[in-house]
Amino acid sequence: MYAIVNIGGFQYKVQKDMQLKVPRLSAEEGASVDLDHVLLVSNGDDVQIGKPLVEGAKVSAEVLEHGKHRKVMVVKKKRRKGYKRRNGHRQLYTAIRITGIHA
Numbered sequence: 001m002y003a004i005v006n007i008g009g010f011q012y013k014v015q016k017d018m019q020l021k022v023p024r025l026s027a028e029e030g031a032s033v034d035l036d037h038v039l040l041v042s043n044g045d046d047v048q049i050g051k052p053l054v055e056g057a058k059v060s061a062e063v064l065e066h067g068k069h070r071k072v073m074v075v076k077k078k079r080r081k082g083y084k085r086r087n088g089h090r091q092l093y094t095a096i097r098i099t100g101i102h103a
Contacts, residue, residue, distance in 0.1 A: 006037035024092040064095040
């Protein structure tokens with residue numbers, strides 16, 4: 001059984017006991033979170049597709065930790081002009097574990 005869920009503007013294919021890093025959520029570590037933006041639920045041959053969301057479906061998850069991703073370097077340069085800029089960015093994330101899919 002799997003589901004496709006919209007979290008923070010990104011779509012993830014999730015299964016039970018799966019761990020993933022999603023954009024920062026406002027829940028405490030160790031807390032349980034219900035994700036209501038379920039776009040598709042599949043249980044073998046039984047597939048429910050939402051228009052746009054599946055009615056009554058939700059995915060339960062547990063918050064494992066909060067953190068920052070690796071640094072992404074942003075470099076700008078214009079040739080022959082002496083113009084160089086270097087900037088870094090670290091995106092905040094929340095690590096979650098999927099505990100159940102309820103359709």
